[in-house]
Amino acid sequence: MKFHFIDEPKLEFGKGTHVCPRAGISKFGVYDTKLDDRPEKIFVGAVGINETLEKLNKWLDRCSEYIPAKPDAAQPNVFPAFCGFNRETGFRAEFAHDSRIARPLRNAALDRLINLQNWNKRVEGAVDLYYKQIKFLALNRKVDVIVCIIPDVLYEAISREQQSAPFEETLEGEGSEEVDSEGALGADRGAQVGQDINFRGALKAKSMHLAIPLQLIREISFESVVKEQQDEATKAWNFCTALYYKANRQTVPWKLVSDPNKPSACFVGIRFYRSRDRKILNTSLAQVFDELGNGVILRGTPVEIDKKDRKPHLSEEQSYRLLRRALEEYTDALNTVPGRLVLHKSSNFNEGELLGFKRASTELRVQSVDFITVMDSDFRLFRKGIYPPYRGSHIELDKKTHLLYTRGSVKFYRTQTSLYIPQPLEIRIVESDESANTICAEILALTKMNWNNTQFDRKYPITIACAKKVGEVMKYLTTADPEPQISYGFYM
8 A cells, every 4th residue: 555645736727827716716817818719798698586687686796896705714715705707807707787688587477386286397387487588588689698596485396405316326425515506506406306307407408409508596695694605705706607617618717737748638437327217227428528628518328237236337339439429529629639538437347348448549549548437435544633634645555446535634725625524536547558646636636627616625526527417407308309518518
């Protein structure tokens, strides 16, 4: 057993690098200020009752200004001030919002929905109510992103704080306190059991063909002081960063710091999600990310549970087709074949999957490949004192098996941000042309590439983390629906 420590990976911004997205944006500006064609005005459409539309307008105006840090915060790096969303500070852009690109819902329509006794009909009615106004804005107004505000009375009627039954391929457990831009500001944090409809997933799926990303917000989130909610500056950081990423789509607020002496890397995550009826069929899902963090989401084909290990697996042909398509999308987008392929999977590879993946990468002439399993570990490490191991702790059990702490004590924050005893990831190197240290350092860096949350100590790399949100939306799309959007912004 050997112990290594990985320094906190740096991110690249407009005029410098930093370990923290919030500090990096404040000091150096968003990364895409380097680009000449970036938009400096973001048109924010909105759907909600008139009272909540007014609250959104006030919130957007509030976000345009400096918001002080959380008062009396013991860890100022965890709760920094918000720089303001305007053309003079970090984001170098502004929100455009007015009544012309807002669509009010009628209180009488909400009352009728709330009084429906059947759960699914109530949620379906809410989806239809919002979709009608979303469609009008998408087809008749210039909007870059649409904010859907969920009044408190409706939220209580369509949200269930339940946990879905565990599924072998889903990474569950520690980390559930990681609130993102649609967590504290979300419309449906609970996952529904069985065939109950999830409002968030169903609405995003139904609206996807309109090609305008959505951001869901609870009415209560506009309150400045609410128990168990984030402080105002933190909410502004997460909300504005998510809106900025969703509106721009092809650009990013920050990127990984790349080594110009190494070939460009293409990171691919392979996971599975259950169909809505929770039958035995599961569908494969590929997420492709380049070093900029630009993502391509691809839906695969249904797969069966393997009788030996009771886990879903792709056949050799399915593996080949899914990865080949992913690499072709990457090549079309960047006009070059990746020099290196890094494939993350949250369960073990079987022989058929490896054969299919290798065939696809060979045909596309990828020079270097790494096949890596990323999963939760049952091991726990302890260090002297009351704090857990540092984020970045890397334990080499043997050449193929490693533990990596992506949560824990964070040097920059000078504290542990998790409410739970942190659980390391188990990294299994199935086949690799790169060193184990580099592979673990990349996984740690990829935990910082989710623009849904600006607190950087995420647990899972984006290749694995985004799959849950994607699956929650994908399961409401059928083969008869148009091809799903490939940008992650439509699912987060």
